[in-house]
Amino acid sequence: MRKSFAWTPPEARIMRVPREILGQRRMEANITGAILAVIARILSGTSVRWLDCQPDGNQRVYFANHTSHLDAVVLWSALPPAIRALTRPVAAKDYWTAGAVRRYLSRRVFNALLIDRTEVKVHQSPVDLMIREIGHRYSLIVFPEGGRTTGQDIGEFKSGIYYLCKKRPDLEMIPVYIDNMNRILPRGEVLPVPMLSTITFGPPLWLEAGEPKNEFLRRAREAVRRLKEI
Amino acid sequence: MREPRTLILVMIVMVLLGTASAVTFFLQRRTDSGLDPAMVESFRTRIRAWWILLTVLAAAFLIGKGATVFLFWAVSFWAFREFITLTPTRPADHRTLFCVFLFCTPAQFILVWLDQYQLYSILIPVYAFLLIPAAIALSGDSKRFLERTAKIQAGLLICIYCLSYAPALLTLKINPPRNVSLLFFFILMVQLGDVFQYAWSQLPSKHAIVPTINPSKTWEGLLGGTATAALLGAALYWATPFPPWMAALMSLVVALMGAAGSLTMSAIKRDRGVKDYGTLVEGHGGVLDRIDSICFAAPVFFHFTLYFTQYYPGPVK
Numbered sequence: 001m002r003k004s005f006a007w008t009p010p011e012a013r014i015m016r017v018p019r020e021i022l023g024q025r026r027m028e029a030n031i032t033g034a035i036l037a038v039i040a041r042i043l044s045g046t047s048v049r050w051l052d053c054q055p056d057g058n059q060r061v062y063f064a065n066h067t068s069h070l071d072a073v074v075l076w077s078a079l080p081p082a083i084r085a086l087t088r089p090v091a092a093k094d095y096w097t098a099g100a101v102r103r104y105l106s107r108r109v110f111n112a113l114l115i116d117r118t119e120v121k122v123h124q125s126p127v128d129l130m131i132r133e134i135g136h137r138y139s140l141i142v143f144p145e146g147g148r149t150t151g152q153d154i155g156e157f158k159s160g161i162y163y164l165c166k167k168r169p170d171l172e173m174i175p176v177y178i179d180n181m182n183r184i185l186p187r188g189e190v191l192p193v194p195m196l197s198t199i200t201f202g203p204p205l206w207l208e209a210g211e212p213k214n215e216f217l218r219r220a221r222e223a224v225r226r227l228k229e230i
Numbered sequence: 231m232r233e234p235r236t237l238i239l240v241m242i243v244m245v246l247l248g249t250a251s252a253v254t255f256f257l258q259r260r261t262d263s264g265l266d267p268a269m270v271e272s273f274r275t276r277i278r279a280w281w282i283l284l285t286v287l288a289a290a291f292l293i294g295k296g297a298t299v300f301l302f303w304a305v306s307f308w309a310f311r312e313f314i315t316l317t318p319t320r321p322a323d324h325r326t327l328f329c330v331f332l333f334c335t336p337a338q339f340i341l342v343w344l345d346q347y348q349l350y351s352i353l354i355p356v357y358a359f360l361l362i363p364a365a366i367a368l369s370g371d372s373k374r375f376l377e378r379t380a381k382i383q384a385g386l387l388i389c390i391y392c393l394s395y396a397p398a399l400l401t402l403k404i405n406p407p408r409n410v411s412l413l414f415f416f417i418l419m420v421q422l423g424d425v426f427q428y429a430w431s432q433l434p435s436k437h438a439i440v441p442t443i444n445p446s447k448t449w450e451g452l453l454g455g456t457a458t459a460a461l462l463g464a465a466l467y468w469a470t471p472f473p474p475w476m477a478a479l480m481s482l483v484v485a486l487m488g489a490a491g492s493l494t495m496s497a498i499k500r501d502r503g504v505k506d507y508g509t510l511v512e513g514h515g516g517v518l519d520r521i522d523s524i525c526f527a528a529p530v531f532f533h534f535t536l537y538f539t540q541y542y543p544g545p546v547k
Contacts (some may be wrong), residue, residue: 045311150321186321193327196315 045196066143067182108160150185151182165207322371423485427455491526
């Protein structure tokens with residue numbers, strides 16, 4: 001379904017589509033989003049910390065550890081509403097298009113950027129898709145571990161964020177550590193236990209000129225892990 | 231606020247807090263007071279948090295018993311969240327915890343609201359305490375079994391069970407029926423007990439009770455604080471169904487139990503390597519840091535009142 005966009009030059013599409021979407025969105029999707037954000041915040045008792053970093057309309061990529069289905073919603077709801085409207089979570093297409101509710105939430109409320117995990121094409125790589133979709137307006141929420149972990153330790157990062165930075169070195173990479181969500185709604189459970197969680201946003205980092213892939217991925221992972229200890 | 235005595239107590243607290251606010255306001259203006267500005271600032275945030283607590287409490291009392299029970303439920307629910315968040319559990323405990331949060335926490339307070347003493351007094355110590363280990367055993371993970379069970383049980387007991395005895399004071403049949411002012415008296419005495427123990431422990435000579443757990447709790451603070459609390463309790467006997475000597479004794483017991491509560495919670499915090507349980511009300515640490523004394527004092531205060539009313543039925547009219 002994304003194929004039709006390939007005909008439109010990316011810049012034109014980004015300038016055109018959001019105004020339309022925003023015009024329609026304002027109504028019920030924003031209200032749904034606000035209600036969901038409040039529910040998620042109450043349920044997971046999230047306290048939000050910004051360390052050497054402020055909420056900002058700059059184009060950013062928030063990259064976080066991933067232990068729970070609630071991560072994306074809670075991270076998204078931790079952002080101020082104006083910034084939330086410009087921030088799109090990157091999510092798995094197979095999960096988020098199954099069923100009318102998930103489809104509605106991912107398309108209209110979260111404005112999620114859905115990645116097809118089952119069929120990765122050469123000219124339709126996830127990174128190309130992300131770059132095309134965000135244009136010069138949107139920020140992203142990504143989970144570079146590539147899947148949910150148990151929360152004991154942060155997994156190795158997949159190389160996606162490196163290629164994203166290589167093509168768009170101007171993007172601010174914001175490390176985010178989400179604490180305790182693995183106990184609130186762990187993998188394989190459907191019922192959340194309303195404990196308390198913390199989301200910590202850390203100082204931005206950028207891909208340095210000529211920085212090797214593994215070095216950058218290690219540095220990014222270390223930036224997330226460092227927030228755990230503060 | 232149907233009882234004028236509660237109104238008078240609230241007024242007294244408002245005057246005290248107002249004076250304290252005014253003093254800190256002038257202390258912050260003066261630079262030559264010789265006091266540590268950080269200490270004045272922490273004093274100011276504490277007073278502001280007390281204003282918030284007083285407002286919420288007075289509003290709940292004004293609306294009635296249902297609102298008061300709901301307020302205490304909300305506080306104990308939050309405290310239990312803080313407790314479980316800071317006590318490590320294993321993934322296999324997830325479903326047990328879900329059931330505990332879903333059933334035990336509301337049920338206890340609904341039973342208090344319905345005045346079912348014969349049920350709420352054993353709901354957690356009998357039914358929950360037997361079913362929790364059984365549920366954990368069902369999960370099939372036996373690693374550190376007793377430890378995991380004890381953590382959930384301790385959290386339930388301290389945060390939910392004990393605290394529910396504070397609103398349960400409203401259901402006691404006492405003569406004269408000063409339930410609302412008795413509850414306010416109880417919370418005031420716990421807070422004053424804390425404050426005066428802190429104040430007395432600022433004396434130059436210091437003998438810490440248990441330096442390995444909490445070096446700021448001293449024998450001077452405990453003796454001076456509980457004695458002061460007892461004197462103040464006797465002076466406020468008109469808010470309770472007790473004669474002055476009994477009001478003094480109750481205040482003494484409340485202050486001692488409060489000290490025991492904060493010492494216990496200090497030990498748990500020290501074991502977990504944290505200073506405070508959370509950051510909800512600014513300057514007051516977590517909810518659990520504020521209510522640890524109330525939790526330990528509430529069931530004892532409740533039952534002492536119950537014994538007292540049985541053996542001393544009140545003035546004959």
